[in-house]
Amino acid sequence: MQTNQLQNQVSEAYFLHNGEVCPIEVFQSLQIHHDPTIYEVLRVAQGVPLFFEEHFQRFVHSAELLGLNFPYSQENLQREIHRLIELNQFPDKNIKIIFNDDDRQQPHLFLFFIPSHYPSHQAYSEGVHTILYEAQRENPNAKVVAQTFREKINEAMAGQKSYEALLVNQKGEITEGSRSNFFCIKGGILYTATAQDVLVGITRSRVITLWQNLGLTVKEQPIPLSFLDKVEALFLTGTSPKVLPIASVNEKKYTSSEHLLMKQLQGAYDQLIETYIVNYLYPKPCHK
Numbered sequence: 001m002q003t004n005q006l007q008n009q010v011s012e013a014y015f016l017h018n019g020e021v022c023p024i025e026v027f028q029s030l031q032i033h034h035d036p037t038i039y040e041v042l043r044v045a046q047g048v049p050l051f052f053e054e055h056f057q058r059f060v061h062s063a064e065l066l067g068l069n070f071p072y073s074q075e076n077l078q079r080e081i082h083r084l085i086e087l088n089q090f091p092d093k094n095i096k097i098i099f100n101d102d103d104r105q106q107p108h109l110f111l112f113f114i115p116s117h118y119p120s121h122q123a124y125s126e127g128v129h130t131i132l133y134e135a136q137r138e139n140p141n142a143k144v145v146a147q148t149f150r151e152k153i154n155e156a157m158a159g160q161k162s163y164e165a166l167l168v169n170q171k172g173e174i175t176e177g178s179r180s181n182f183f184c185i186k187g188g189i190l191y192t193a194t195a196q197d198v199l200v201g202i203t204r205s206r207v208i209t210l211w212q213n214l215g216l217t218v219k220e221q222p223i224p225l226s227f228l229d230k231v232e233a234l235f236l237t238g239t240s241p242k243v244l245p246i247a248s249v250n251e252k253k254y255t256s257s258e259h260l261l262m263k264q265l266q267g268a269y270d271q272l273i274e275t276y277i278v279n280y281l282y283p284k285p286c287h288k
Contacts (some may be wrong), residue, residue, distance in 0.1 A: 017109070096113075190208070242267045
């Protein structure tokens with residue numbers, strides 16, 4: 001990987017490698033992409049790693065799927081994340097965690113901030129442009145570094161000035177976004193692809209629960225391309241986009257951001273984040 005590509009992957013002054021504090025300048029000399037390598041990205045807000053517990057569980061699950069032995073406990077990893085946050089003066093950005101154990105005697109754990117780009121107010125109020133892209137992850141349930149896969153999709157998205165690419169499998173079904181999960185609304189029902197066919201995002205799981213809390217139905221099922229002609233609203237979920245309306249898929253336009261249930265869901269998710277931050281910073285005492 002070229003030096004400038006590595007530099008574009010990291011942010012802030014320091015990163016951690018197996019617990020050692022390293023200046024960002026030496027990051028480019030380290031080999032972080034061995035096969036297999038798993039990763040996780042979590043968002044920091046007000047010094048809080050949002051939904052850390054779920055991110056840890058998914059990270060461990062990815063390791064198990066690939067036969068990797070991840071030796072860190074939840075408490076140890078959480079402590080390292082807070083070290084990184086404090087070292088870099090509490091930035092509100094995303095943290096990337098990378099782990100590989102190609103050297104069985106010395107596994108490698110990297111924690112570092114990455115350049116983080118969040119949707120604008122206009123994107124939330126009007127929606128974003130997406131494209132269809134024929135592709136399917138080899139192992140959708142594991143969060144694995146797949147550099148070539150990512151580069152090809154980025155090229156396609158740049159050519160169409162698209163925020164996201166919706167992946168279409170060999171059956172002509174939309175499974176997920178290349179870096180997000182995908183949902184549609186029709187008749188008060190929330191539709192999304194089955195969990196076995198996608199990387200189950202942390203935001204995805206939370207959104208499904210919020211929708212059910214509204215007393216509404218969720219259906220996890222294959223989503224054929226023809227369904228795009230019937231839906232009332234579409235949106236993406238993820239660590240960076242949160243709950244983001246889709247304004248267009250290729251040339252087809254939608255008014256997703258104006259949908260009443262879409263607005264309710266966005267508000268409920270923002271409130272969920274605020275509640276999580278408060279409970280994290282000021283945990284309630286346990287009573288025996």
